[in-house]
Amino acid sequence: MLPACRALRLISTSMTHPAPLSLQSFSTFSTTSVKPTKTVLVTSATGRIGKEVVARLAKTPGFRVKAAVFTPSKAEYLTNLGADEVVHFDLQNAETWGEALKEVDCVYSASLDPLLADHLKFSAYLGTLKDQIKHVVRISCMGADTNTASYDPETHVSRPGAAIPLMLQHYWWGEKSLIDAGVPVTVLRNNFFMNHLLKTDIDQIDNSGWFSNPLGDARNSFVCTNDIGEAAALCLQEGPESHADKFYDLTGPTPQSMHEVAGDLGEALGKTVSYRPQSFSDFEADFGPTRAEFFEYLTNGFYTRCSPDFYNLTGRRPTSYKEYLTIPGAAGETGLDELRQDNLWKKGEDAMKDAASTVSQ
Known part of the structure; x- marks a missing residue:
C-alpha cells in the first residue's frame, strides 16, 4: 500500500515526444505535516x-524522494515505487534543472555515456x-583516475603504443567535474553490469539459445545493479x-567467464544457453570503435579483481549472477526482468559516435 502523501496529478499522454514538457507537467501533494530531514x-x-x-x-x-523523469509515461511507475514527487528533468535542457533541484539537499547522479x-x-x-x-552520489566505472591513483592516458594496459580506452577517461571526467564544482561527492566505481553484455542479444538467446561477444575465456567480476542501488542508497x-x-x-563476488555466465543464464531460463566467441572486428562493426576499445579491457584482466568495498559498506557479500537473475530487488524485479528492458546499445548503431569528441572541462 502506498503512503497517503504519494499521489500524482494526472498528466497528458497525448504527447509524442517528451522534450517540450513544461516544468509544471509533474506535481504531487502531501497530506503529512512531518517535515523530512532530506x-x-x-x-x-x-x-x-x-x-x-x-x-x-x-x-x-526522513527522506523525501524526488524522482526525475524524461518520459512522462514512466511517472506512474515511480509513484508506485514510492516516490513522493515526480519531476521532469532533461540533462540536455538546462531550463529543467532549477525546478527539479528546488528544495533538494542531495542528488543521485547517473547519466548515459x-x-x-x-x-x-x-x-x-x-x-x-x-x-x-550537501551531497552528490555519482555512478561511475572502475578505471583510470588521478585522485586515488595515477595513470598515463597514452599507455594501454596490454597493447603497446595504444592509449587507454576513451570511455575510461570519460568516466573520470564525469567524476572530476563534480569534484571541481566543489560539492561533497561520493563515487561508486562499478565493474560492468551483469546482463550488460547480453541485452543486445536477447532475441537471439530466446530464439536460438546463444549469444556472442569478444570476451572469450576472460573472467570478469560483473556487478549486480541492485547492489549498486543498495550502496548508493546507503551512502x-x-x-x-x-x-x-x-x-x-x-x-x-567472483569473476566469471562468458561460458559460466551462459550456464547461469540457462539454468535461470530453464533451457540451454551457450556462448560463441566473436572477433573484435565484428564487434566494432556492431557497436563502433569507442565501445570496442573499452571492451578490450574486459579481455586483459583489468576487470577481473573482486573488491571488498560492497562488503565494507553493507556487511554482506555481493550478489552472484545466479542470485540476481532469480531474486527480486527492492523495486520488485529480477535480473531476468531487467534483461528484456530498455537498452542504450543497439547492433548496427554507434551510440558513442558524437560523444567521442567530448573534451574535459
Whole structure:
C-alpha cells in the first residue's frame, strides 16, 4: 500500500515526444505535516540502478524522494515505487534543472555515456548551489583516475603504443567535474553490469539459445545493479559525514567467464544457453570503435579483481549472477526482468559516435 502523501496529478499522454514538457507537467501533494530531514533528487530514476535507489529511499524515514523523469509515461511507475514527487528533468535542457533541484539537499547522479558533455555542464550548475546541495552520489566505472591513483592516458594496459580506452577517461571526467564544482561527492566505481553484455542479444538467446561477444575465456567480476542501488542508497542515508570524498569500487563476488555466465543464464531460463566467441572486428562493426576499445579491457584482466568495498559498506557479500537473475530487488524485479528492458546499445548503431569528441572541462 502506498503512503497517503504519494499521489500524482494526472498528466497528458497525448504527447509524442517528451522534450517540450513544461516544468509544471509533474506535481504531487502531501497530506503529512512531518517535515523530512532530506530531499533527494534521483536522476535516471527509471534506470536499473535509479529505480532501486527510489524504492529503498522511499522506505527510509526522513527522506523525501524526488524522482526525475524524461518520459512522462514512466511517472506512474515511480509513484508506485514510492516516490513522493515526480519531476521532469532533461540533462540536455538546462531550463529543467532549477525546478527539479528546488528544495533538494542531495542528488543521485547517473547519466548515459553519450551525454557526458551535458553531465559536465550539470556538474558546474550544481557548483553554483554549493550552499544548498550537501551531497552528490555519482555512478561511475572502475578505471583510470588521478585522485586515488595515477595513470598515463597514452599507455594501454596490454597493447603497446595504444592509449587507454576513451570511455575510461570519460568516466573520470564525469567524476572530476563534480569534484571541481566543489560539492561533497561520493563515487561508486562499478565493474560492468551483469546482463550488460547480453541485452543486445536477447532475441537471439530466446530464439536460438546463444549469444556472442569478444570476451572469450576472460573472467570478469560483473556487478549486480541492485547492489549498486543498495550502496548508493546507503551512502545517501548515512550522508556526507560518512561518505563525502570517498570512492568505492563495486564488483560481483567472483569473476566469471562468458561460458559460466551462459550456464547461469540457462539454468535461470530453464533451457540451454551457450556462448560463441566473436572477433573484435565484428564487434566494432556492431557497436563502433569507442565501445570496442573499452571492451578490450574486459579481455586483459583489468576487470577481473573482486573488491571488498560492497562488503565494507553493507556487511554482506555481493550478489552472484545466479542470485540476481532469480531474486527480486527492492523495486520488485529480477535480473531476468531487467534483461528484456530498455537498452542504450543497439547492433548496427554507434551510440558513442558524437560523444567521442567530448573534451574535459
